[in-house]
Amino acid sequence: MTSVETRLPAxxxxxxxxxxxxxxxxxxxRRENAAAYILITPFVVVFALLIVVPIIYSGYLSxxxxxxxxxxxxxxxxxxxxxxxxxxxxxxxxxxxxxxVIQVPIMLGLALLFALLLDAxxxxxxxxxxxxxxxxxxxxxxxxxxxxxYLYGTDFGPAAQIAERLGISAPPFLSQDWMLFSIMNIxxxxxxxxxxxxxxxALRSIPSELFDAAAVDGAGRIRTAVSIKIPAIxxxxxxxxxxxxxGTFQLFTEPNLLRSLxxxxxxxxxxxxxxxxxxxxxxxxxxYAAAIAFILGVVIMIVSYTVQLSTQRKERAAR
Amino acid sequence: xxxxxxxxxxxxxxxTAGMAVAAMALTACSGGDSGGDAAETTTTVSxxxxxEAMTTPTKLTFWTWVPDIENQVQLFMDEYPAIEVEVxxxxxxxDHYKKLRSALQAGKGAPDVAQLEFQHxxxxxxxxxxxxxxxxxxxxxxxxxxxxxxxxxxxTDGSKVWSIPQDAGPLGQxxxxxxxxxxxxxxxxxxxxFAVAAKTLHEADPNVYLTNMPGNDMGQxxxxxxQAGARPxxxxxxxEVTIDVTSDEATKVxxxxxxxxxxxxxxxxxxxxxxxxQGLANGKYASWAPAAAWGxxxxxxxxxxxxxxxxxxxxxxxxxxxxPVSANWGGSSDAVLASSENPIAAAQLALWxxxxxxxxxxxxxxQFLFPTTTDTLANPEFTDLEPEFxxxxxxxxxxxxxxxxVPQDFGWLPFMDYAYSAGQETVGKAIADKxxxxxxxxxxxxxxxxxxxxxxxxxx
Numbered sequence: 001m002t003s004v005e006t007r008l009p010a011x012x013x014x015x016x017x018x019x020x021x022x023x024x025x026x027x028x029x030r031r032e033n034a035a036a037y038i039l040i041t042p043f044v045v046v047f048a049l050l051i052v053v054p055i056i057y058s059g060y061l062s063x064x065x066x067x068x069x070x071x072x073x074x075x076x077x078x079x080x081x082x083x084x085x086x087x088x089x090x091x092x093x094x095x096x097x098x099x100x101v102i103q104v105p106i107m108l109g110l111a112l113l114f115a116l117l118l119d120a121x122x123x124x125x126x127x128x129x130x131x132x133x134x135x136x137x138x139x140x141x142x143x144x145x146x147x148x149x150y151l152y153g154t155d156f157g158p159a160a161q162i163a164e165r166l167g168i169s170a171p172p173f174l175s176q177d178w179m180l181f182s183i184m185n186i187x188x189x190x191x192x193x194x195x196x197x198x199x200x201x202a203l204r205s206i207p208s209e210l211f212d213a214a215a216v217d218g219a220g221r222i223r224t225a226v227s228i229k230i231p232a233i234x235x236x237x238x239x240x241x242x243x244x245x246x247g248t249f250q251l252f253t254e255p256n257l258l259r260s261l262x263x264x265x266x267x268x269x270x271x272x273x274x275x276x277x278x279x280x281x282x283x284x285x286x287x288y289a290a291a292i293a294f295i296l297g298v299v300i301m302i303v304s305y306t307v308q309l310s311t312q313r314k315e316r317a318a319r
Numbered sequence: 320x321x322x323x324x325x326x327x328x329x330x331x332x333x334x335t336a337g338m339a340v341a342a343m344a345l346t347a348c349s350g351g352d353s354g355g356d357a358a359e360t361t362t363t364v365s366x367x368x369x370x371e372a373m374t375t376p377t378k379l380t381f382w383t384w385v386p387d388i389e390n391q392v393q394l395f396m397d398e399y400p401a402i403e404v405e406v407x408x409x410x411x412x413x414d415h416y417k418k419l420r421s422a423l424q425a426g427k428g429a430p431d432v433a434q435l436e437f438q439h440x441x442x443x444x445x446x447x448x449x450x451x452x453x454x455x456x457x458x459x460x461x462x463x464x465x466x467x468x469x470x471x472x473x474x475t476d477g478s479k480v481w482s483i484p485q486d487a488g489p490l491g492q493x494x495x496x497x498x499x500x501x502x503x504x505x506x507x508x509x510x511x512x513f514a515v516a517a518k519t520l521h522e523a524d525p526n527v528y529l530t531n532m533p534g535n536d537m538g539q540x541x542x543x544x545x546q547a548g549a550r551p552x553x554x555x556x557x558x559e560v561t562i563d564v565t566s567d568e569a570t571k572v573x574x575x576x577x578x579x580x581x582x583x584x585x586x587x588x589x590x591x592x593x594x595x596x597q598g599l600a601n602g603k604y605a606s607w608a609p610a611a612a613w614g615x616x617x618x619x620x621x622x623x624x625x626x627x628x629x630x631x632x633x634x635x636x637x638x639x640x641x642x643p644v645s646a647n648w649g650g651s652s653d654a655v656l657a658s659s660e661n662p663i664a665a666a667q668l669a670l671w672x673x674x675x676x677x678x679x680x681x682x683x684x685x686q687f688l689f690p691t692t693t694d695t696l697a698n699p700e701f702t703d704l705e706p707e708f709x710x711x712x713x714x715x716x717x718x719x720x721x722x723x724x725v726p727q728d729f730g731w732l733p734f735m736d737y738a739y740s741a742g743q744e745t746v747g748k749a750i751a752d753k754x755x756x757x758x759x760x761x762x763x764x765x766x767x768x769x770x771x772x773x774x775x776x777x778x779x
Contacts, residue, residue, distance in 0.1 A: 155598070261594075263743065281417045282737055
């Protein structure tokens, strides 16, 4: 195909001859395309069945209201307007926003720190430490929440017992004021390793010429980290930040399990995801739950996009 | 207890011999399918239909979380070899109901027979999910059960039977005899005495509370309302619900606990949590009051190290002068889903395992489910047990007597899962925060009314 184009007589506008040739791809290209379509078919099918269809279905559900008495009626966007003035939903979103602003920077900061330390090779037993930090991620979040729930226990947990030995009282980890931070701690513990691995992998793929150049310029380890490594892995940082945003707003397992320990601190509307779940299964209002889920999806999209845009803008400004 | 063991035996023989009683009680036959239609089409089932159904090879699915219920089911299958029952445990309580609702909503996958706690029977009856058992069981079946229990499984107007009672939970109190004796405190017989005892005990030993009032157990709270004479919930079986959680009686209960809690005379730990188990085992709570009839056995497992120190007594009374009044907390039944393709066999299963004397005694003595049939409640093999944990006290006999003092007329809303969830977030939260429980009743009321209206009910 390239050979045909190179043989074009000089001075003749390519546009004149190009259209007839572009009518269809060459047999080779066609075969490649066919193979590509076949290869992505399984993905498209699964994506359609598990993502697109449920989204369309819940979108459809969210436009109706099914009452326990009186059946199903089309209500248009009523569920959406109800959600926007629903204090349960809004306070859940607000709580998650607080969570996001505090927990995500701490978690990603620590993940970055560990990744840089491992990458710089300044840690003894590097492999062992890397595995140690990653292991909590391998613990299912259900187990993690149960385990921490035990550690937090006010009567029998180790923290309480140690405090008792010392003659002081342990912090009330499961109380109203502490609960959000206790959950942040569990999530941070679980996900530092995961984010660290992503960042560490990105660090390993930075071309070594850059370090050589930095060394020639006389940059020390810290200077190299700040001026070369961190900017170089910015895409990975953005990725982990967006994953964390999504994860935060989807928070469900940890509060749902701690709820059994502190049933009056964690209400059914503690996080937006818990609220949607309880609307569907306790309040038997799956239509409204669908609307809440939809709005939550939009919120996640907006926040993720903001994160992405703001970091890109910073990047541009930096240049 | 009016019925004697003799009538029981007569009846039981009649039943196991092939439901001869049913033949007299019922008239013409017509298939055995029940559409569960809202229009009152009562399908009647003849003895011939029952005989045929029970000898035709059939497979039933039974969802329940009762441990070792396979033993009772096996007895049933021995009785009716043509029927094969698959017992499935899809989770306890909330999980079980979620799966059941999902299956009902999906229109497939629902079992033939399912366990339902008393407070959820009406919720499932709403939407015609349950089979009316009236045509499938002898007309006088209700007479074999404790009156108030039977009331729990009927439609609000008494014309339909939604399920067969399995176990119940009349309220009493369980207390640490050693702790009360050490402080010279008599077992309180009235709630007034109880409050005084709570003060005396906690002042004498600041580490001990007379009892714990959990903010997460609306089942227990509903039992307290029931005992105090409040009738907060009701449903006419159609569109009208009664919501009255702010009545004088309910307010009396809320005020009583509010006073104790705010004076720090009872603790407010959530129940059925590790901390609470710990509290029962290490003497933080000198009693579990009110506790239900399933409590004694439950406690033996939870606080095994305190064996011999506990005793049981009647629940404290509001009115010392009248007859003792108790109430109920918990209890469950087995219902047949309207979607069952084998309604006759399914109804026989639900009835048989909860009615046959061998089966019900097994429930009482092996699974420790507090009985609902009058004959098992009077059976010496049940009542005369003297568990060492209670210093040889005949706890079953006591609770069997208490069972007779439960007022009958306590109804439920057709959306109790929401009612309890909303109650926990208002009243329960006020308890846990040592706040204004009386004001929380009003919040609960408002919440329930607005939910009911949103769901299309008329609120009375």
